[in-house]
Amino acid sequence: MIRLDNISKQNGHQVLFIDASMGIQKGEKVGLVGPNGAGKTTLFRMIAGQEAPDDGLVTIDPGMTIGYFSQDVGEMSGQSAVAAVMDGVGPVSALATEMAQLEAAMVDPDQADAMDEIIERYGEVQSRFEELDGYALDARAREVLAGLSFSQERMDADVGLLSGGWKMRVALARILLMRPDGMLLDEPSNHLDLESLIWLESFLKDYDGALLMTSHDREFMNRIIGKVVEIDGGTLITYSGDYDFYEKQRALGEAQRQAQYERQQAMLAKEVKFIERFKARASHAAQVQSRVKKLDKIERVEPPRRRQAVQFEFRSPPRSGEDVATFKDVHKGYGSRSIYAGLDFRVRRKERWCVLGANGAGKSTLLKLVAGSETPDQGSVTIGSAVRMGYFAQHSMDLLDGDETIFESLDGSFPQAGQGALRTLAGCFGFSGDDVEKPCRVLSGGEKARLVMAKMLFDPPNFLVLDEPTNHLDMATKEMLVAALADFEGTMLFVSHDRHFLAALSNRVLELTADGVHQFGGGYTEYVESTGQEAPGLHPGGAVGG
Structure with a gap:
């Protein structure tokens, strides 16, 4: 169906592909992975015919239709x-x-x-x-x-x-x-709520054409793909299986290469030591010469390229009172539309509430009421004693000063912290080396989200209120964030469409439905088990309910 044979491609001074090959057959669903800037979008554009390789061949079956979804949607107006x-x-x-x-x-x-x-x-x-x-x-x-x-x-x-x-x-x-016969989907899971994501998952499972896609949503990838193509140092490596299986295989391959590299290094060191010791002795000249020739012929094993994964460790936040946030008979509406009518809800210390509900159910409104950026029409929202809140919302990213560099932005927030500590913090959130000198105005959505998150978590509050914190984040940053938040000793109230994030971090569920507000004593995993659905408004199996 789709073949890339010995592709080479360079963008300016950056070499993206060297003699790289891969293929996708009809009915195959393939995940494309690789670090940011590795060339995923360029690969899509070459298959879609929008760019040509510098060398090698891109072959599409005659008559095959290709549909390409990219993040650059272009101008749309004047029609429904x-x-x-x-x-x-x-x-x-x-x-x-x-x-x-x-x-x-x-x-x-x-x-x-x-x-x-x-x-x-x-x-x-x-x-x-x-x-x-x-x-x-x-x-x-x-x-x-x-x-x-x-x-x-x-x-x-x-x-x-x-x-x-x-x-x-x-x-x-x-x-x-x-x-179309072939679909190229570049981050289709971005900007989708949980209900849409589950519907799309179901649609793509039933799709019988060839699918190549990228996604930062691990659960979404796992449920759809049966093959992974990784861009690694200019080559394309194909793995069979879902994303989790790929990660295990990759880690296994890295461990084997590392062991092979270390064995060879030990052997080389032994040979060099022998040569150094006996090179001046005429009686050993033939042996020394033989070993020098042998060393010249040995093909050197390269150590595995290590993916930088820096872990962020929380400082312990100050302890809050037992009651962190209390809603009492809260009414809230917009115009004629009522969102809450008499809501009673309490968040206690160390609880981690995830808020589920269809679009327009009032998830973000609930978080805004807690954060104080919205006020109830009637009733009260009370924040408990000794509570220090950190609120992350999509508009938080607009509050960054575009003229400041990443480092200046961090330094302005934590002038006492010292350069070393701030550079370590920046590194944990994916800004290494000269990255910290980038001005905030040129940052992508994901980079802005990472910077805002870094500023919020460096001196941690004891109550985190997070509205879609994983939007724009790549898989590695999400994993780091999940690992860091798993050790967080405070209280959390959050909205997310990422099921891995929901399952890993919640121990309570607040479900907003047309029938009212329901509270579940367990986390997201227990909620799915007890209701048989992954989101409100969906019947088991992922079909959209009437």
């Missing part, structure tokens, strides 16, 4: 979300748009004189629309958008009015509706 999704399938969308315009013209008194022509044209357009199975396509487009958590209202609204995250979903829906 449904029309934008149908656009990807060809002329049907243009016919749908013209039908809508003609329907508007039919009821416009200013166009009464041209009514015969309008009706005649409408008949032609509608006939062609039916020929292309347009009504079924419209229904399918709406089904895909509903799966990605669009309301009917949002489906029919102008795409140009949507936020960046919702535009991403429109671009993703366009590829899914196409059902």
Whole structure:
């Protein structure tokens, strides 16, 4: 289906691929992994025909259709979300748009004189629309958008009015509706809530074409892929199995290479010692010469390239009182929409509450009420004694000073800390060496999130309130964060769509549903076991509930 043979590619001075090869067959679902900057997006662009390799061949089966979803969605406006999704399938969308315009013209008194022509044209357009199975396509487009958590209202609204995250979903829906022979999905799990993620997982499991995808969501990858292609130092290495199996195989391979390297180093040291000891003796000249020649011929084993993984260790936060946050008869709404009506809820010391609920259920509102950035319409939210709160929200990243470097930003927050401690902190959150001199304005979303997180956790509060803390974070940073938070001695209240994060860190669940608010005494894993669902509003098996 798709083959890359002996690909070489260079971007400026950076060599991305050297004689790299891989293949994907029909029906195979493959995860593409590698550190940031390794060339994952370049590989996608070469398969999609948007870039050419410097050397080697990219071969796609004749007649094979490829759908490529990237993080760069381009401009979208002037049409509804449904029309934008149908656009990807060809002329049907243009016919749908013209039908809508003609329907508007039919009821416009200013166009009464041209009514015969309008009706005649409408008949032609509608006939062609039916020929292309347009009504079924419209229904399918709406089904895909509903799966990605669009309301009917949002489906029919102008795409140009949507936020960046919702535009991403429109671009993703366009590829899914196409059902091409091959799909290239670059981070499709970004910007999705838990319900959408589970729906997408189910969709991709049923997809019978060739799939190549990247994702920072371990659970999502594990459930979909059966093969991993790793970009490592310019080569492509293929592993069979899911992401967890790949990690084990990679670690095993590294350990074997390290042992092989150490054995060879010990042997070489022994030989060099013999040569040094006897090179001046005529009686050993033949032996010395023989060993020098032998050393020249030995192929040197390279030590495994170590992935830098720095662990962050929490200082112990000061102890808070037993009652950390208390909601008493809280009412909150926006306009005519009620979010909470008489909510009673208490967070106690050392509890780790994850908040689950469909879009619009009030997850972020709950966190804002705790953080004090929103106030209840009625009732009270009380923060307990000796509570020091750290609040992470998506807008936290907008508060960074764009003119400051990463190091200046850290130094401004912790002037007493000393350069060594701050550089270690930056290293834990993925900023090593000269990275700390980058100005904040050029940072990606993930880098900004890491910097805000580093500032929040260096002098830890005893109550962490986290709204989607893993958005934008790569797999390695997520693992570090999970490991660090697992040892955190304080209290947590958080929203996340990452099931690995939810399962590893929660010991309580607050479920927000249309039927009211439910509290579970166990963590996310126990919640899934007791309810048979991974998110509110989903029936067992991941199908979207009615």
